[in-house]
Amino acid sequence: MKNIKYTAPIGMFIKKHYCPKCSNILTTHKIKKIVNSESEEAKDFDFTSDAIDAMGHLVGDVEFIRYVYRCGNCDIEIINSDMIKHEREKIGKKERSWHKTLGLILFILSAVVFILFFIFFKSDKISVKNYYSVNPFYVYLQKHYCPQCNLVLKVKYDSKIVNSNSSEAKDYNFIIGDSTARGDVEFRTNFFFCQNCELGIPFDEMKKYEKEKE
Secondary structure (H helix, E strand, O other), X not given: OOEEEEEOOOHHXXXXXXXXXXXXXXXXXXXXXXXXXXXXXXXXXXXXXXXXXXXXXXXXXXXXXXXXXXXOOOOOEEOHHHHHHHHHHHHHHHHHHHHHHHHHHHHHHHHHHHHXXXXXXXXXXXXXXXXXXXXXXXXXXOXXXXXXXXXXXXXXXXXXXXXXXXXXXXXXXXXXXXXXXXXXXXXXXXXXXXOOOOEEEEHHHHHHHHHHHO
């Protein structure tokens, strides 16, 4: 009775495998070879067996049946161990590529976060307080005309930066809304300005002039 030993890993049949050269789908092919356990080439084959009657080792003529991958396009044969090695290397390259892409994305996000943090928290922006001698509705909800050339007036402002800890801070009101500003605060005194005459007019004086004109 001839002994038979199969070498057919289940992974060869449960999923598709692709040719390393042309990416064509590989097929599996059965290869048979009879080897005697006493022959010179026996050293290249595994005669161990789990069969009870073999006593752990096959003797005499043994028919080795194994499967290989074959590409119908390239006409090459690939043994299972080489295919496993190739597929692992391919997965490793994909993982390394993904890791590089992920690293680049994280680097860009970190740079964006740093820039935003610098803009909003580390910039030299200071608090601004506007001074109006009249109700702002009067300033912006109607047009005002230059007393000299009758052109529409624009709104400009004079600016002065005062630190809340300086000696001159006592002359300024640092309350903005519901809170008190700290550090450098820009105080803006708004007024009307004629671009044609280059005439500057305080809001309260303009209001007084318009009432007298009525």
